[in-house]
Amino acid sequence: MDAIFEATIQVLANDGLIRLNTTRVARRAGVSVGTLYQYFPNKQALLFAALERHLAILAIAIEKACDENLHSTLEKIADAVVKAYLRVQMAQAEISPTLYRIALEFDARELLDLAGRRSAEAIEAALSTASDGRFADPGLLARTMTAALYGTVPAFCHRVLSPVDGREAEKQLTIMFRSYLVAQQSGTADVERKDANGAGLQAG
Amino acid sequence: MDAIFEATIQVLANDGLIRLNTTRVARRAGVSVGTLYQYFPNKQALLFAALERHLAILAIAIEKACDENLHSTLEKIADAVVKAYLRVQMAQAEISPTLYRIALEFDARELLDLAGRRSAEAIEAALSTASDGRFADPGLLARTMTAALYGTVPAFCHRVLSPVDGREAEKQLTIMFRSYLVAQQSGTADVERKDANGAGLQAG
Amino acid sequence: MDAIFEATIQVLANDGLIRLNTTRVARRAGVSVGTLYQYFPNKQALLFAALERHLAILAIAIEKACDENLHSTLEKIADAVVKAYLRVQMAQAEISPTLYRIALEFDARELLDLAGRRSAEAIEAALSTASDGRFADPGLLARTMTAALYGTVPAFCHRVLSPVDGREAEKQLTIMFRSYLVAQQSGTADVERKDANGAGLQAG
Amino acid sequence: MDAIFEATIQVLANDGLIRLNTTRVARRAGVSVGTLYQYFPNKQALLFAALERHLAILAIAIEKACDENLHSTLEKIADAVVKAYLRVQMAQAEISPTLYRIALEFDARELLDLAGRRSAEAIEAALSTASDGRFADPGLLARTMTAALYGTVPAFCHRVLSPVDGREAEKQLTIMFRSYLVAQQSGTADVERKDANGAGLQAG
DNA sequence: GATGAATGAGTGTTCATTCAT
DNA sequence: GATGAATGAACACTCATTCAT
Structure with a gap:
């Protein structure tokens, strides 16, 4: 029902x-x-269903943003991804912290993994077709970005409820993502040079 | 006892x-x-005490890392902060996701705010004395970094348990932080140009 | 249930x-x-319900006795009221002391007030229509009688359990009430002359 | 201690x-x-001791009032007894309802009996020496008066806290007691004639 | 004699889940 | 298929009492 x-x-x-x-x-x-x-069948199933839907909305938003930015510039991709993610989180600000509580309370690893994987794949696709850059391992970048996005925002979104604060968050996150992409692309960072083919963060 | x-x-x-x-x-x-x-006095107090201790250990580690890197380069500061934070999280990998569950379950905003503020202040102090850069608003950067750090890692640390994965996380986060600092300093990002004096993320 | x-x-x-x-x-x-x-909803409600029912039975018994003695003599009214009250108390002798314990343990003032007010009003109505007497303030007498009745009996009813003792109690109380009414009516008592318009005891 | x-x-x-x-x-x-x-030895003993002292103060006050009214008139005896009892109750208004709760909560029948017996004996002594009356059974009257006094007042004293209300209670009770004594003495009440040698209320 | 930390049985209350209707 | 009364295990918390120091 x-x-x-x-x-x-x-x-x-x-x-x-x-x-x-x-x-x-x-x-x-x-x-x-x-x-x-x-x-x-039980209470957990009920809650998982709610979490699942929330994560699906999130994944769909990111997929849509990426699809619309295939062959686009890195800047635009970063902007679009951050904006899409935050749009959904802000819209569901009331319940999203609670949903994350569910994810921790019961073990919802699979659900989170699925959503993360969908997002990472969409981002990877966008990065791979970027008009202004090539990466050694676009999947690694995509997973790292997803991890940062999914991790940073929800933990703080109960503190970033007002549209104003949401805007600020969006700007800073966008800068961080853009500069990360540029840094990885140009390969100027010492650390990156040594570890570009590492596994990176597991997105999810 | x-x-x-x-x-x-x-x-x-x-x-x-x-x-x-x-x-x-x-x-x-x-x-x-x-x-x-x-x-x-009650169950909540018991759990808060556990969370408080964990957060204090985190804050102390970051403060120590920053103190040791006053007048240092941006690269070294970013490296030290990320490394310090991850060291503690990896050492307490068993319980830290659970502790964050406590923070969500009960309202531990104050506790999180306190730890976040301590870390942000330490980072700001280090950034302000950096030998190779000046920022319009070092406090904003410090708060954003704290938010990204405190947010990204715990939500995923139950997935980043092995030392190997921990190493990867450290590398990617370090690159992201370094490039973020450099981007903000040089002022080349379009977004940043418009919004350098924004309030940024509330660290905590 | x-x-x-x-x-x-x-x-x-x-x-x-x-x-x-x-x-x-x-x-x-x-x-x-x-x-x-x-x-x-909780333990108190359970106990209050028991007390409430007991008090309602009491009030109804007194109301019935008074209704049947409108336009009757003072003697008959006093007799009927005392008899009615004691009948109920003797019938519930097992539990009524305990019910009064409930009234003290939790604050059941309202419940007691309600029952007392109902009884006092019924008694006042009977006194006002008494065929052999008029009173300056029938409400005052009614409230005092109610207070004496509700107060005297329960505190001692665990000691007045047997029908024999109950009978004795009934006789003495009846004498007391009758003579009280007569004294107030004829106005021969010194004290009464000075205080006939006092407020009297709050019944309840 | x-x-x-x-x-x-x-x-x-x-x-x-x-x-x-x-x-x-x-x-x-x-x-x-x-x-x-x-x-x-235990909590009950502690509470009983408190109740015991309160009852002793009450009994002593009544004994004193009666002793001072040996060979006095019925009116004066009634006045003195009521006044003495109410004085003590009003003075201890804060705790006396609670003490009665103790008496009901634990089984303090003995304690109450003792105090009642002391009071009844003192009243009987006064009534026996009254200058203006003789009774068939002064002990019966004394026990009934004690029962009415000990019963009526405490049940309502949490409602009769103010000196004003206390005064009213005193007046009405005095009238009731006086007229009761007079009625019993003159033997005009029908009921009394038949039952003058009944056991009456157990004082306590 | 004095202390007060330790005990653990006992209480009110909740809620996921079942199943007879 | 729908209902909702009934269940009872589980939990947070209290407090009279003891006893080693």
Whole structure:
């Protein structure tokens, strides 16, 4: 039932994870607990579904941004990726910290990995076709960027709720990503020279 | 009792946050629940104490790294900060994701803010005395770096457990930080030009 | 569930207030604790409900006695009120002291006030229509009588359990009430002459 | 230790019976729990001691009032007894309801009986020597008066805290007691004629 | 005699899950 | 398929009492 699903999100936003229980979700959805358990085997499944959808929205946004920037410049790619990610996070600011709590509370490694992999692949595709640069290992860069993006933002997004602060975050992150890409491309950093073919961060 | 404290960390590492309850912690510490409650007023206080200690160790490590790199080059500062942060996180890899779960579960904003502020101030001091560069707003850079560091690593550190992966993470993060600092200093990024006096990310 | 309600009364009578706990009540009612908490939000509510019912029975008994004695003589009114009150108390002799313990343990002032007010109003109505007397302030008398009745009996009813002792109590109380009413009506008491318009005891 | 005893009264007045625990009492007395348990075998003994003292003060006050009114008139005896009882209750208004809670909570029948018996005996002595009346059974009257006094007042004294209300209570009770005595003496009440030699209320 | 840290049974309350209707 | 009453294990926390120092 889609109503149950919506109710989960609403309860999460209004009452928080601790006060979320199956009865409350069912009541909000206008059904009985029994019905809820006919659609979701248990509470965890319910929460995972909510997290899964949030991550899917995120991945789709990044994929779209990358698709629209194939054959574009590095600058534009970096800008688009950061902007796309932050747009979604800001729009779901109410629940996204809670969703990350779910990811930690239960072991949602797979879910995070999947979303991370989709994003990293999309970014890699964009970087590989960039009009103004080539990389030894675009996949490494893509995974690192994804890790930084998925890691940095949510941990702080409960502190970056206002549009103003969100804007600042976007600018600084954009600068960081752009300069990272440029640094890796030109190969001027000592460290990079030695380790360009390392595994990098696992995106996810 | 220090045994209670140690037991909390152990239970957190072995059983996870959901399965952590006061009785279990007490039993592991070899004392009774009553004794536990003589040292900690409630469960939250117990968990906050664990988180607080972890964050203090982090902040101290970064402060030390910065103090040792006053009047140093930007490269060395970036290297030292990243290395210091990761050293601590890798050493506490078992529990640090769980500790961050605590921070989300209960509202530990203050604790995080304090640690973030200490780190940002130390980094700012180092950047301000850098031998090879001046910044319009070193505080902004310091806060952004802190945010990126504190945000990126813990969300993924349960995935970056092995020393090998830890090394890779260190390299990529170092490149990112170095190039970010250089980009901000030289002022070549379009975005930066427009927004150099923005407030940036709130570190914490 | 009515079984839960009955069980509360039984546990109160057999084990006393200190040994009454939700689990015991539930077991006695033949249900689980969870079920109990579906009908009563918490322990206090459970106990208040028991007290409330007892007080309602009392108030109804007095109201009925007064209604049946409108336009009757003072003697008959006094007799009827005392008899009605004592009938109920004797019938619930097992639990009524315990119920008063509840009233003291938690703050049940409102509940007591309500029952007292109902009784006082009924008595006032009867006194006002008495065929053989007029009073300056029938409300004052009614409130004082209520206070004396509600106060005197329960504090001692665990000592006045047997029908024999109950009978004695009834006689003495009846004499006291009758003579009080007569004294107030004829105005022969010195004290009364000075204070006939005082506020009297708050019934409840 | 007398300090422990005082502390019990204070904690009872400030924190109430529910929040009274041995540790708190000991701390307030400036001693350790261990010391407390050297003077009182358990918590109940501690509370009984407090109740005992309160009841003793009450009994002494009534005894004194009666002693001063031997060979006096019925009116004066009634006045003196009511006044003496209320004086003590009003003076200890803060704790007396709580003390009665103790009496109900634990089984303090003996303690109450003792105080009641002392009061009843003193009243009987006064009534027996009254200059203006003789009674078939002064002991019965004395016990009934004690029961009414001990019963009526405490149940309502938490509602009759202000001196003003206390005064009103005193007046009405005095009228009731006086007229009761007069009624019994003259033997005009129908009920009384039949039952003058009944056992009456057990004073306590 | 005094101390106070340690004990652990006991309490109120919650909530995921089941299953008879 | 839908319901929601019933379940009962689990948990945070308290406090009377003990006993080694």
